[in-house]
Amino acid sequence: MPDVDAPVGAAVATPPSAPVLGVSAGSPDSAEGELDVRAVADLIDGRWRERRRASRDLALDPAFHRLPDQSVAEHRARVLEQLHLILDRGDVLRGFPREVGGGGDPGGNLAGFEELFLGDPSIQIKGGVQWGLFGSAVQHLGVPEQHARWLPGIMSLEVPGCFAMTEVGHGSDVASIATTATYDPQTEEFVLHTPFAAARKEYIGNAALHGLAAVVFAQLVTKGRNHGVHALYVPLRERGEDGELRFLPGIGGRDDGPKGGLNGIDNGQLWFDHVRVPRENLLRRYGDVAPDGTYSSPIASKGRRFFTMLGTLVQGRVSLGGAAVGVSKAALSIAVRYGDERRQFTGADENREVTLLDYQRHQRRLLPLLARTYAAGFAQLGLLQRFHEVFSGEHDDDESRQDLETLAAALKPTTTWLAMETLQESREACGGAGFMAENRLVTWRQDFDVYTTFEGDNNVLLQLVGKRLLTDYGKAMGKIDVAGAARFVAARAGDLALHRTPLRRAAQSVVDSGSAARSAGHLRDPDVQRELLEDRVETMVAAIAGALREVKDASPEEATEVFNAHQDELIATAKAHAELLLWEAFTAALPTVPEGTTREVLTWLRDLYGLERIERNLAWYLINGRLTAQRARVVTGYINRLLTRLRPHAVDLVDAFGYTDAHLRAPIASGAERERQEEAASHLRRRRALPERVAAG
Template sequence: MISLKRRRGGHEARVEISALSGTFEPEWLRPVLDGRWEPIRQEARERMRELRPPAGESGDTEQERARVMDGLRRLAEQGYPRLGFAKEYGGEGDIGGSVVSFEMLGFGDLSLLVKAGVQWGLFGGAVQALGTERHHSRHIRAIMELELPGCFAMTETGHGSDVASLQTTATYDPGAEEFIIHTPVDKARKDYIGNAARDGRMAVVFAQLITDTESGESHGVHALMVPIRDERGRALPGVRIEDCGRKGGLNGVDNGRLSFDHVRVPREALLNRFGDVEPDGTYTSPIENPSRRFFTMLGTLIRGRISVAGGSGSAAKTALALAVRYGEARRQFERPGTGTEVKVLDYLSQQRRLLPALATTYALHFAQEELVAALHEIQTATLQPDGAGEGAGDDDGKAEEWRQRELESRAAGLKAIATWHATQTIQDCREACGGAGYLAENRLVQLKADTDVFTTFEGDNTVLLQLVAKGLLTRFQHDVEDLGTIGLARFVAEQFAEALIERTAARSTIARLLTARGEPDEDDLLDRAWQLRAFEDREKHVLEGLARRLRRAAADDADPFEVFNDAQDHVLRAGRAHVDRIVLEAFVAALDRCDGPAAPLLAKVCDLYVLSTIEADRAWFLEHGRLSPATAKALLETVNELCKQLRPHARTLVDGFAIPGHLLEVPITQGPPATD
């Protein structure tokens, strides 16, 4: 037992840290980490035996694209895409398993991961989620088997995150029973579209649906299947395809730009699960409210955002595995009086750089696992071949609607935090490996280049955190999207309460823990009840502060935009505090499930995640009286002590990810054997 004391102004902070004794095996961690989809993860590891990681980009864009397309064909031949598609069309109907399988690709070639995500996650997923039997029976098998390579054409040059304001039009011609797809202005060009520059033959195009040409009134954004190339790879009439060219990374993915000049497609090209057009031009939808229809449609596509969070987690795990192995092998400077050089990972500065990041990676892994399980349960129940959208707008469907909104909010928040974490972690790992980490052969610079864009695709992270905060403030408000900013502020002023805070699947575990331990003590930093209360209290306080600031928008002379814009710092902090809390709760729930020999090690990892997170936001906790100065200083020493205790187990912790060994066989990890 190690005791740390801090005294200042008559106040003493004491932290008792039990020693972590014994050895631990990676095999003890794997069942906890692999979780519900352990067979899927193991199958993915076997499949990756024949895949080699790219040693670095060649500079030959065509060569890299061809290599990745060959890899995509191998995945199709191995049956990789079947997991996520309906059994009626040759799939396996395992939505959660398909996300996990995609996540595992992140240990290897990230261009292949993204290419697979475009083909089977975005393009194929949109056809399955937004289409009906006429689309499924005709296209799903061809998409799975890669006979029909496709694109997901949503983002426009002028409107990225603002999907509702897309300007591409799909105007119905009742005489010909066709839709006319058109790009009316340059900024309506579909931009950065994966598979568009080289391989795609069909695109799911998101456009404003117009059935009355006289009024030009839109029924909102809908999706249509639009052919863009013939079988010989030539652009079809009216379709303009441009190559985005080389990027900072992911150059095995052929991103392109699409524009349409009055391209005609048959009426049946409309993916009509949530809205259809009769031959005479009559528009019908099972969801009467346009705003609810739009958000329901987008909600079915949430799988892509969740997949990006998982893929970025795999990249962070790979970087940490490389850096820890390097830290074990590399020696620098002699330890006085011993005649031996010190392992780099024995330096506290190196531990401080890598081990809190490793703890956060574990925490995000468990949060991702919960998120995938929630996605699986919701979409397994709702993504049926036909008629799944019916009743979505009825009062009886409100509970299901709120479940979906909570899923979307959590997915947005975790995607933002996980991808930011991957970007920072990979950079820290690169620096921890010195100049050797900058060599392409050691993978780290390629990981950094390939994951950099993860922070902005499938939703810009800053915008996503704003969505999280808005979801927290509008949980019980019906059709809040119709209210606008001033209506939102009035609602907040009248309705804000603790019930707005989302409860995760871990809440029953948390409640038992808090009840059993009673009121936690600030000075006991390792008390799990205190840790949970600290995260929950911060979230609640920030949300209440945000609500007070937004109340000003209800004043008659207030500019609603300025009020909301001026509160952006509070909005982002609220989103971040919320995500931190649900990540911790997911970790605690995982500990509750873990009754094996790895439990003491994971408990220490959880402590390090909590305290390093509080340390990063120490100013807030001090400014708001949640930590005394003495406890804040004890916090720093406790993080140091946890790093020292976890250092002997760092290799075990990264080996617990069970990354296929050949993907880590790079020069940086092949140093001289360590000797004690």
């Protein structure tokens, strides 16, 4: 274990000649006045702020804390007990319909869910399995009669359950799962069967111990025809006379055992050996089977039916992305507060050490992540609003659902990867102290690691986003007549030719006239930032579309080969699109803040987000002629200037997240740490004040 007092952050072997301090009040680069923390808190917590804060405050109750040194068995039992405690508080059922005892508030429900990681992420995910997956599948795929039959037991936790979709052999490829549900008209039952080991349901929450029933996804076969993936409500276990839970006949399973994190959840495998399930247990909102085996559906297309069914389950992606934003906020709250207190090496004043956050490198580590977390937070609020509009029925149509699914598929990878990067950088920025379990960064990282593959692998989701971008591009091109298409192609060719020759770059250089300030002013313009971020997406989409258009009449083998050759570009394009969405969400939030210091600071933070994303991709902008080398150099210089401007407001910006010492429970982010650092500083001053003792000859 490294020494907790080992050098951290930007510390070097010898002290710097002068401290790299934040600007003083009255500097041209500093905002006058203070940040309105309360106003920013209301803005970043959004429409359901009171619900969010009430859920956040559950972490103040020790009953919801994760206990150190628990065994896996003890952890699982405690988390199940904690779900019952949450249920007793009455707020976790807001997302269910009012007619079955819910609150009819899907947006408020997810806003509260996003904060549950503060107690223990295992609580969040086990609750998500029970009510967000198992319960929501019954709600959204079933019909009212089935709601009345099964939802009360699910909502009350009388029937802990599983969401049995993923299989060992197909993972994210749900359409290809191998479990079958074959209808037998003689008995009016489905025969549920796992044909081989790779078809076993895997990583299923509640499967190892607690699950009494499951929503099982299988290929529905009637009269010799496969109608695609459907869901059935399947009892799994019954309690014996000795009180022990046992699988029902024909059902098998195994415990996945300890995992890399989230060990409060009993994940396991499930499999079925010709298990008979009543016809009435088919969740039949989108597909039904008559007693004689005749299949019917309100959606004729098998493919569209499949995507419609899966689209109703989008709330998992929405809520996981929100939780990832939350843990990024919490990690930065710890790291920024610690960096504002922890001192290391003396600077201009030999009697006073420099705080870590005054070093430029430390600012570079944390403040761009802070800007990205704010941007992600605003984007998540927009996603949550769209989710609520669709699932409350305010704007529920095919186009709205498709837009929601695409947005969720773009943001969930963005926010979960951000969480992993933020947790790791925050851990390192806190040195050895960050590696101590009591400061929570390492345990959060263990638990949140799997969020990147929950509810769809991130790369698979981004590929879906990329395909939607290509589809929209194709539709836009299809609306242009022949003459218009010719003009578009000519203009595009001219644009590319101009960007790829020295002409545009020379013109930029003339405008800059050697002035870094003029270049910085150009980059500070939000229209310029938008143009640079947007142009990158549009250019990448057009390039891939052009390559695929060349093989539109080719054989399936050749077309597949060309698509695979551009898969990495497609995913990179989807990432760039997500970055633009975050920038737009941040920019849209700024006018809602009254003019003054607070808006100015948030504008700087937005600029930092946009320019850091451009800096991260400077090679692309240079290769494609979007920036000159001179202006590219200015990007980095202006980012460093923004860091200096934001430094005095860093603690206020994390305080606005609403996580107090009691919420975080991280000693290095507490008042006790501040006292410890002051003691260390006092010791240094006393030591430097002692006269040197010279030994007598």
